[in-house]
Amino acid sequence: MSDVVLINPFEIDPKDEAAAIAFWERAAEHLRRQPGFVDTRLHRAIAPGARFPLINVATWRSTGAFRAATADPAFRALVGPERDRFPHHPGLYEVIRT
């Protein structure tokens, strides 16, 4: 099975950026230790006023590995209290053209 790519644009207010980065760091610290994790990169918009000030792009070995990692109660307890504070639009993707 090919790797899958999680792309997660955050539609946050600029004043929440530092808190959103800290939220990402806590989530990433947990996820990078799970089976099937490949890598992750947090992107910050260069220019102010971007529609999505932060976008996470992560690679996983499979859809199943990603879903298992994020369904884990330990992960849900970690991100649950804050996830609604940072509106985001996660999706799983395959690369179809290069």
Place this chain on the structure above:
Amino acid sequence: MSDVVLINPFEIDPKDEAAAIAFWERAAEHLRRQPGFVDTRLHRAIAPGARFPLINVATWRSTGAFRAATADPAFRALVGPERDRFPHHPGLYEVIRT
């Protein structure tokens, strides 16, 4: 100067997917021949109903190289007639965490 990452989520209707991919191919064919282009990957959502069915992620040597390439009249003539048909949200990013 560090590389910059263009991330461009397309908010298209599923029925327009094939046309949007063809639009991406025409744009990519032009851009990959410009100075400062590094690479590009078009991602398609694995599950139906994604907020962004297609997301382009491309790497450029600098913000200036990307802006010069996309300000080029030849590029604008190429994409101009169709760019409003496929709502998209391009932004330039730097990687701040891995």
